[in-house]
Amino acid sequence: MTESTPTKAADPALDGPADTLEPPPARIHGWRAAWRELVKAPLTGKIGLVIVLVYIFTAIFAPVLAPYGETEVVGKQFQQWSSAHPLGTDNLGRDVLTRMIYGARNTVGVTFLTTCLTFVIGAATGLLAAAVGGWTDQMLSRIVDVLMAIPLLIFALLLLTIFGTSIPMLVLIVAVLESTRVFRLTRAVGMNIVVMDYVEVAKLRGEGLGWVMGREVLPNILSPLFAEFGLRFCFIFLLISALSFLGLGLQPPTADWGSMVRENAILITFGDFTPLLPAAAIAVLTIAVNLIVDWFLHKTSGLRDDH
Amino acid sequence: MTTNGNSGPAEPLLQIRGLRIEGQSQEIWQEIVKGIDLTLQRGEILGLIGESGAGKSTIGLAALAFARGGCRITGGEVIFDGEDLLKLPERRRRAYRGKRIAYVAQSAAAAFNPAHRLIDQYIETAVTHGVMSEKQARQEAVELYRQLQLPDPETFGQRYPHQVSGGQLQRAMVATAMACKPDLLVFDEPTTALDVTTQIEVLAAIKDTVRKYDTAAIYITHDLAVVAQLADRIMVLRYGELVEEGNTRELLENPRKSYTRKLLAVRGLRKDEERGETSLLTISNISAAYARSAMVLRDVSIRVPEGRTVAVVGESGSGKSTLARVITGLLPPLEGSISLRDQVLPATLSARNKDTLRRVQMIYQLPDTALNPRQRVRDIIGRPLQFYLGLTGRKRRERVKELLEMTELDERYLDRYPAELSGGQKQRVCIARALAAEPDLIICDEVTSALDQLVAEHVLRLLLRLQRELKVSYLFITHDLATVNAIADDVVVMCEGRIVEQGPKTEVFTPPHEDYTQILLDSVPEMDPDWLDRVLEERKTVPAA
Numbered sequence: 019m020t021e022s023t024p025t026k027a028a029d030p031a032l033d034g035p036a037d038t039l040e041p042p043p044a045r046i047h048g049w050r051a052a053w054r055e056l057v058k059a060p061l062t063g064k065i066g067l068v069i070v071l072v073y074i075f076t077a078i079f080a081p082v083l084a085p086y087g088e089t090e091v092v093g094k095q096f097q098q099w100s101s102a103h104p105l106g107t108d109n110l111g112r113d114v115l116t117r118m119i120y121g122a123r124n125t126v127g128v129t130f131l132t133t134c135l136t137f138v139i140g141a142a143t144g145l146l147a148a149a150v151g152g153w154t155d156q157m158l159s160r161i162v163d164v165l166m167a168i169p170l171l172i173f174a175l176l177l178l179t180i181f182g183t184s185i186p187m188l189v190l191i192v193a194v195l196e197s198t199r200v201f202r203l204t205r206a207v208g209m210n211i212v213v214m215d216y217v218e219v220a221k222l223r224g225e226g227l228g229w230v231m232g233r234e235v236l237p238n239i240l241s242p243l244f245a246e247f248g249l250r251f252c253f254i255f256l257l258i259s260a261l262s263f264l265g266l267g268l269q270p271p272t273a274d275w276g277s278m279v280r281e282n283a284i285l286i287t288f289g290d291f292t293p294l295l296p297a298a299a300i301a302v303l304t305i306a307v308n309l310i311v312d313w314f315l316h317k318t319s320g321l322r323d324d325h
Numbered sequence: 326m327t328t329n330g331n332s333g334p335a336e337p338l339l340q341i342r343g344l345r346i347e348g349q350s351q352e353i354w355q356e357i358v359k360g361i362d363l364t365l366q367r368g369e370i371l372g373l374i375g376e377s378g379a380g381k382s383t384i385g386l387a388a389l390a391f392a393r394g395g396c397r398i399t400g401g402e403v404i405f406d407g408e409d410l411l412k413l414p415e416r417r418r419r420a421y422r423g424k425r426i427a428y429v430a431q432s433a434a435a436a437f438n439p440a441h442r443l444i445d446q447y448i449e450t451a452v453t454h455g456v457m458s459e460k461q462a463r464q465e466a467v468e469l470y471r472q473l474q475l476p477d478p479e480t481f482g483q484r485y486p487h488q489v490s491g492g493q494l495q496r497a498m499v500a501t502a503m504a505c506k507p508d509l510l511v512f513d514e515p516t517t518a519l520d521v522t523t524q525i526e527v528l529a530a531i532k533d534t535v536r537k538y539d540t541a542a543i544y545i546t547h548d549l550a551v552v553a554q555l556a557d558r559i560m561v562l563r564y565g566e567l568v569e570e571g572n573t574r575e576l577l578e579n580p581r582k583s584y585t586r587k588l589l590a591v592r593g594l595r596k597d598e599e600r601g602e603t604s605l606l607t608i609s610n611i612s613a614a615y616a617r618s619a620m621v622l623r624d625v626s627i628r629v630p631e632g633r634t635v636a637v638v639g640e641s642g643s644g645k646s647t648l649a650r651v652i653t654g655l656l657p658p659l660e661g662s663i664s665l666r667d668q669v670l671p672a673t674l675s676a677r678n679k680d681t682l683r684r685v686q687m688i689y690q691l692p693d694t695a696l697n698p699r700q701r702v703r704d705i706i707g708r709p710l711q712f713y714l715g716l717t718g719r720k721r722r723e724r725v726k727e728l729l730e731m732t733e734l735d736e737r738y739l740d741r742y743p744a745e746l747s748g749g750q751k752q753r754v755c756i757a758r759a760l761a762a763e764p765d766l767i768i769c770d771e772v773t774s775a776l777d778q779l780v781a782e783h784v785l786r787l788l789l790r791l792q793r794e795l796k797v798s799y800l801f802i803t804h805d806l807a808t809v810n811a812i813a814d815d816v817v818v819m820c821e822g823r824i825v826e827q828g829p830k831t832e833v834f835t836p837p838h839e840d841y842t843q844i845l846l847d848s849v850p851e852m853d854p855d856w857l858d859r860v861l862e863e864r865k866t867v868p869a870a
Contacts, residue, residue, distance in 0.1 A: 215695040219758075221674065222653055223712060224682040237699035 059313055066309025073303055077123040084116040089271040096285060099292075106292055109281050114292060120273035121296060126303070128189060128268065129255045135193035136250060140200025141243060145231040147201070148208030159205070162198045170195055171260060178266045188258070188267060196254055203246050207239045241314075248311035252304045259300050275300050336407065338508055338541050339365040339388060344401035346383050346392060346565075358383055358565040360401070367508070368539040372556030372573070374549055374588070376777035377748070380565035381545045385511045388543060389426050390418045406508070424454040427502035431514040433494040437486040443497050444482025451504045462504065469500040472537065473530040491641075492523035496530050503534065510535065510542045516551060520640040520804055521848040528554055528850075529861055547777055549588050550850035553577060554857035561585050573854050589852060591778045594785060594811035598830045601630020601814065604666075605798045606652070606766055611661035613651050621647045622658070623822045629766065629815075632796040636803060636813035636830075638845065644822040645802045649768045652800070653687060665765065683713045686759035690771035692751030696743040702729075702754055703739045709761040728757040733787060749780035756787065760795070768800045773808055785811045806849045810834075818842050 059067070076083060086092050090112065097107040105114035143162075147155040165173075177191045211217065217234050225234075261267030262276030270277065275296035282293040346358035358380040365371050373381040383396060390410035392398050403410045405426065410418055422428075427450075430436040437446060448462035457465070463482075470478035473496040486494055495515055502510055515531065516524040532555055535542050546552050552559060552573075559576050561568040561584065569582045580586045606629040613622040621644045629635045637645045650656040652663055654674035663670045665684060671677050689695035696705060706725045710716040716724055726736055732753040743751055752772060759767050769788070773781035789812060792799065801812055809816055809830070816834070817827040818841065826839045833842065847860055 214697075215689045215691065216697040218655070219687070219689075219695060222655070222682065222687060223709060223762075224677075224679050225712070233700075234697055238697070 055317075060316075062309045063313030066306040066313070069302060069306035070310065073122055073126060073306075076119055077126050080119050080123040084113075084119040086113040086116040088116065088120040088273050090116075096282075105295065106290075108278070109284075114278075114282075114295070117273040117278060118275070118296060118299065121275045121278060122299070124268055124272055125255070125259065125262075125275050125300075128185065129251060129258055132189045132192050132196070132254050132258065133247065133251045135189060136196045136254065137200055137243070137247060139193060140197035141204045141236070143197070144201040144204025145208055145235055146227075147205045148212050149227060149231045149235060151212075155205075158201070162201050165195065165198045171257065174257065174261060175264065175266055178261065183266050183269055185268065188261070192254060192257060192261075196250060196257070199253075200243075200246060200250065203242065204239065207242050208235050211235045211238045245311050245315050248307050248314070252307050255300065255304060337364045338367045338369075338406060339363070340402070340404040341384075341388070342402045342404070344384065344387055344403065345399045346380070346387060347397055347399050348383070349395045354397075356399075356565065357396070358387070361562075361565070361567060363560065365509070365541050365543065368541055369558065370535065370542045370544060370556045372552035372559040373543060373545045373562060374547065374552050374559060375562035375568075376547055376779060378564065379562040381562050382513050383565075384562070385513050385543055385545045386428070388509065388511055389422050389428060391422070420454070423450040423507075424456060424505045425507050426509045426511065427505070427507040429498055429502045429510060429512045429515050431517055433498040433515075434486065434491065436498060437494065439486050442483055442485055443489070443501075447482060447497075447501045447504055450501065454505060456505050466500065466504070469503055469534075470497070472534050473497075473500055474526070475500075490523070492519055492527050495519065495527050499527075499531055499534065503538065503540070506538060506540075508541060510540050512542060512544045512546075514546050517546065517548070521806070521850075522640060522844060524551070524850075525848045525857070525860065528857055531555065532857065548850065549577075549591075550852050550856075553852060553854045554850065561588065577852060577854065587779060591782055594782055594807075596634075596789060596810075596812055596814070598814040599633065600829070601633035603631045604628050605631040606800070607664050608648075608652065609662050609664075611648075611651055611658045611663070613647060613656055613658040615647075615656070621822050622651065625661070625819075625822075625824055627800075627817055627824075627827070629798050629800055631765075632792065632798055633814040634792065634799040634801055634812050635815045635817060636801040636809040637817045637819060638803060638806065638809055639819035640804060640845075642821070643819040645819050646770055647822075648819075649687065649770050649800070649802060652768060653685060679713065683709075683762045684765045685768065686762050686764040686766070687768045687770065688752075688755050688759050688772045691775050692748060692755050693743070693775075695755050696751055698743055700742075701739070702741050702743075702746075705743075705754060706757050706761050709758060713762050724761070728761055731760065731791065732757045747780075748776050749784060752776060752784055753787070756784075756791070760791065760797075764797060766798045766800060768802070770802045771804070772801075774803065774805060781808075782811075788812065806846060818845065 056064075056067075091110055092113050093103060093107045093111050095107065095109055095111050097103055097111075099106050103113050103115070105118065108114050108117065143158055147158045174191055174195055177195075178188065181187050181191065212235060217230060220230050220234050258267050259274075259276030259279075262274045263280045265277070265280070267276055268274035270281075278296040279293050285293050341361060341363040344358055344361045344363070345356060347354045348357040349355075357378075361380075361384055363371070363384070373384060375381045383392070386393060387398060387403060388405075390398075390403050390413070398411060401411070405421065410421065437443070444463065444466055447466045448459055451457050451462040451465075452459055466482055467478050470481045475481045475493055475496055481489075481493075481497070486497075489497065499510075499515070512531070516527050519527060528551065534540075535555075542555075544552055544555050549559075556573050558571065559573050560570045561576075561582070563584060569576065569580065569585050571581075576585065577589065580589055606627075608625060608627040611622055611625045612620060614620045625644075625648065627635060627637070627648075637648060639645045647656065651658050654670070654672065654677055657672040663672075665681070668681075670681060674682075703722075703725055706728055707716075707721050710721050710724050725739065729736060729738065734750060734753050734757070738746065738750065738754075743754070746754065755772075772788075773784055776784060785808065788799065791797065799812070801808070803809060813830050815828065816830050818825045818833065818839070820841045825841045826833055834846070838846065847863075850856060853859075
């Protein structure tokens with residue numbers, strides 16, 4: 019009765035080793051894969067990407083796009099919107115649109131720099147704690163606990179008051195404080211990788227700490243770190259803007275969205291919403307970055323969901 | 326005892342016709358079940374057997390009209406008790422699942438919710454389907470637990486999943502599936518993750534219970550010897566197609582297809598033992614324990630001769646993997662010493678130099694976790710070459726190719742990531758990586774137990790060939806006695822951290838045995854449908870003297 023069922027696939031592969039079958043078709047790599055991913059992206063992800071690209075474009079080409087100089091006084095104080103000054107002028111008679119455009123460069127640039135530094139510090143210490151364990155892990159973790167015990171904004175204000183408010187100091191202080199969050203994430207995901215057999219193989223081979231951290235563990239935790247990068251960028255952006263608003267962030271006359279809100283806040287009482295525009299710029303960028311992060315998280319978690 | 330035969334053309338309980346299922350891999354839908362027909366009478370047990378990728382689990386789930394994530398049923402009929410489940414809306418299918426068709430998964434530990442007591446998870450199905458009241462379900466649970474020979478059936482259900490052993494948990498899962506007294510049970514490799522001595526208990530319990538309640542069952546496994554004990558009829562599958570189908574006894578005695586014959590012959594590999602003169606590795610009186618816990622190894626002494634294989638056999642928890650950790654230096658022993666040739670090895674990993682590390686290599690049970698998913702094959706194998714032997718550039722490339730060739734892998738795999746390889750190929754890469762260091766001793770920790778039987782046999786043959794060519798010694802840790810037969814010269818039987826018996830293979834395997842060795846040997850399933858009944862009968866009539 020079973021003879022009626024054709025079993026053509028059953029025999030040819032039997033002569034060779036059963037597991038040395040024909041390799042699967044090669045994966046699509048590089049730009050084409052990236053493009054396909056982009057086309058398949060959800061609408062929200064695409065919107066986020068477009069907005070972020072617009073911001074980056076503005077930041078890079080600020081001197082070309084802006085009608086006036088960054089700190090140039092071009093008219094009277096608090097002028098209404100007009101063709102010469104599309105968004106009016108500020109409390110010193112500078113063009114608001116110009117300062118918005120330069121603000122993209124300053125605020126986004128400083129934030130990006132700070133976020134990168136945050137990840138260098140946080141990921142390095144986190145990997146160290148995960149890979150070495152024991153006392154090193156305890157020490158680093160307790161230091162981080164202490165740093166995290168103090169409210170972030172207040173701690174940053176305190177340190178900036180002590181060390182003074184220059185841009186390098188601002189970047190360094192915010193990066194150190196924010197890196198505690200990255201440390202915890204890196205340590206947690208790193209711990210899951212450190213127990214894998216391939217890390218043990220590397221240790222048995224006699225590999226040094228640097229190899230274990232950088233070559234065995236780090237490549238395997240890049241996707242959660244990347245997602246965290248997006249989120250952390252938003253938080254740092256908001257923190258720096260908040261610090262600027264409070265007068266301890268980017269210092270005048272540098273154009274910055276946070277301080278622009280503060281400088282022109284008085285206009286709100288006259289029913290003019292111009293001071294809210296920098297705040298809106300901050301909000302839109304934050305949302306856009308989060309849209310991209312969501313897309314990315316969805317993609318990476320979707321890959322693991324296939325069993 | 327089968328209900329098919331001359332009892333008339335009764336309507337079958339389950340009839341699957343022309344079942345087609347597609348699976349998604351890398352965004353391409355491929356057919357993984359290619360038109361399977363299956364008929365199951367009431368009270369009949371059908372064995373589905375095949376290697377991974379044969380589509381047997383997918384077919385098992387399709388009997389519940391369920392396709393797991395990344396799969397879709399594209400054609401065919403699943404007629405259960407006269408109704409085509411595939412045509413029903415999802416809501417009405419759910420009324421069948423758990424109540425009339427139940428599923429027993431491979432890993433009970435993953436299938437139970439660790440936060441709830443076993444009894445609560447038992448009664449959930451019955452109460453949800455409105456079959457019986459909670460009180461009644463609790464009473465029946467005790468009876469089923471007793472039927473499945475679980476300890477203290479009255480209170481067993483009060484425990485949490487982590488409080489019972491693996492074998493008990495698997496039986497508790499069978500009980501849970503039986504809660505509604507379903508007409509059909511689908512077993513998906515329920516004993517694969519268990520030790521042989523535990524497996525035999527679970528098999529016996531399943532067999533009794535299914536017989537008693539006259540439940541029909543589909544039993545999925547890759548192990549022909551296991552399914553032979555239970556099934557009335559066997560279907561052999563490969564690549565989603567039927568290879569052969571037949572009555573269990575007929576199929577075992579007279580297989581028609583060469584693939585089935587290969588599966589039957591799979592445990593036949595046997596190495597003739599040879600005596601080794603010079604010792605390579607000498608382990609003397611080792612005792613070891615993990616921090617603040619009981620002794621895991623007690624006074625263990627083993628000698629591994631040069632160019633020979635010593636197999637360490639024992640159940641999980643016998644300390645055999647810990648032994649590997651002690652030898653490699655990951656766990657410094659409390660007492661005793663280890664020497665390689667005449668040189669005493671430092672106890673800790675950090676105290677050993679590069680050359681000592683090079684001489685002892687390790688191959689792991691799960692190639693999936695032993696290979697870094699972000700490194701290409703060329704880097705995985707190339708790294709030890711560079712690290713130990715200082716090979717770079719073209720020399721390194723050439724040597725990697727040689728190693729691939731030695732392990733019977735094609736050059737095309739050089740730029741692959743591990744995820745793009747099959748299980749057997751991954752294990753070959755692990756072997757190539759170990760060989761790259763040109764070691765004297767390779768510790769193989771259950772290297773074949775995660776592989777399909779045919780693939781495992783090829784890997785064993787490869788290891789044997791490499792030993793002949795390279796004169797490398799193996800310390801082979803395994804729980805599978807067929808593997809021991811295939812590869813070992815000497816055997817060490819371990820139980821609870823002690824050596825029970827050791828010596829040349831033939832001596833250990835010929836009576837008289839130590840009691841524990843006897844139990845271990847008896848528990849290995851044989852390709853004989855009467856084996857289970859016979860062993861159980863022997864155990865009843867000859868009580869432990």
